[in-house]
Amino acid sequence: MLYIVNVRYLLHTAMSEIQSKLKDYRQRLDITQEELAQRLGVTRQTIIALEQAKYQPSLELAWRCSKLFGVPIEDVFSFIN
Amino acid sequence: MLKNILWFACEPADEREALILSIAYRRAMTVLWAGLVGGLFVTAVIPAFETISFAALGQAIELLVALSVIAGQKTLANEDLVFKAVRVERRPAMFVPVIATFALLAAAMLAVWYDPGLLFVAVALAFLGSYVAFAATAWSWTKPYTMHGRVLGVVLAPISVLAWLRYDRIATWKRVVVAVVIPSVIASVAATASVAFFSFVSVPSGFVGPVAPGYQSTEFHRTILDPRKVGGLHEGDLATFVVGLDPVYGTVRSVSDVDVCMTTYKQRTTETESFCVNADAGISKVIVYPPLAGLADRFLSEDFLR
Structure with missing residues (x-):
């Protein structure tokens, strides 16, 4: 279902920059990128992209991250217009 | 995993791979469609190109598919650039x-x-x-x-x-x-x-562009004459006569008050013809070339006349 991505999503992503604190929270839990990827159900490359703020996660993935770390979504990911 | 040439056969492992794969597919299809449209356009506008295009149809399709696969693979290989690029403003200033x-x-x-x-x-x-x-x-x-x-x-x-x-x-x-x-x-x-x-449209003064189809002369004209004052013309002059709407390039054979006789060469082929035109019957412009311009044509003309 995720395979077909709406162009509007791309346009939306074109309008803002993301800031990620995923790396900080991962280091607090003292887990590797591979372990975090397994817990979130994504690939390690996706964790790398998220930590470097090169990829904007879906709402579902952001929610899973925040639930894993026990903090609100906006503490992990924030957007700059 | 996604960066190999068989990227189109891969299943995305997560949402990021699904996104980048969808972009790769879109770009590959863009290349494919643009190539097909371009190929059809070339076939339509170039005379007799159908023969070549039909003969090479299989290879052309293979080439387009290969190009589109490479376009998709390059997209996946340059994922950083792609995600970075979609963030920039994409509305061009005209x-x-x-x-x-x-x-x-x-x-x-x-x-x-x-x-x-x-x-x-x-x-x-x-x-x-x-x-x-x-x-x-x-x-x-x-x-x-x-x-x-x-x-x-x-x-x-x-x-x-x-x-x-x-x-x-x-x-x-x-x-x-x-x-x-x-x-x-x-x-x-x-x-x-x-x-x-x-x-x-009537050829304007001094315009020597599309006067002689196939003629490769780069010489400039010497003068423009009023056809009703053809006294400025001489035998052997290379000239372009605009008869009605049709410009004709050739060598002047003889000149009189009322008649201009000339030999025309059509695209330097064996197709030649001689004819006479009446100066009162529709010559709107005469463009005469310098004496040395197209000297070879003049010799050819004389050889032909012999």
Whole structure:
């Protein structure tokens, strides 16, 4: 279902920059990128992209991250217009 | 995993891979469709190209598929650039190419007003210059796309590419009209008007452009004569006669008050003909070339006459 991505999503992503604190929270839990990827159900490359703020996660993935770390979504990911 | 050449057979492992795969698929399809459209366009406009294109149809399709696969693979390999690129503003500013087009057309009109002989060169430079301005703008605003897509889009239809990118927040059918239909109609009208202008409008003074189809002369004309004062013509002069709407290039054989006889050479082939025209019967212009211009033609003419 995720395979077909709406162009509007791309346009939306074109309008803002993301800031990620995923790396900080991962280091607090003292887990590797591979372990975090397994817990979130994504690939390690996706964790790398998220930590470097090169990829904007879906709402579902952001929610899973925040639930894993026990903090609100906006503490992990924030957007700059 | 996704960066190999068989990327299209891979299943995405998560949402990021699904996103980048979808972009790769879109770009691959863009290359494929643009190549097909370009190929059909070339086949349609180049005479007798159908024979070549049908003979090479299989190879052409294989090449297009290969190009599209490479375009997708490059997209996946340059994932960082892709995600970075979609963040930039993608609505091109049209100010520079539009102003450049108007400025070049105005300059061309000024040049023709100054010297009518510059008509062909001025109009050609104006069109070429505006094309370059639009192509350069389209090139700079298509950075997020693969090299293949950029080259195809910028070379084939820079105006359509710019319009498509600029009007990205309207309904798709309106976008097609704005980016494809309107530029096509304008280009068709402009092409038809320019062909009609050069083909049917009376040749202006000093204009030696499309006078002799196939003739490669670069010499400039010596003078323009009123056909009713043909005393300025001499036997052996190389000249272009505009008879009615048809310009004819050839060597003057004899001159009298009322008749001009000449031998014409059509595209330097064996197809030659001689005829006489009455100066009172429709010669609107006579363009005479310098005595040494086309000397070989003159010898050929004399050889033929012998």
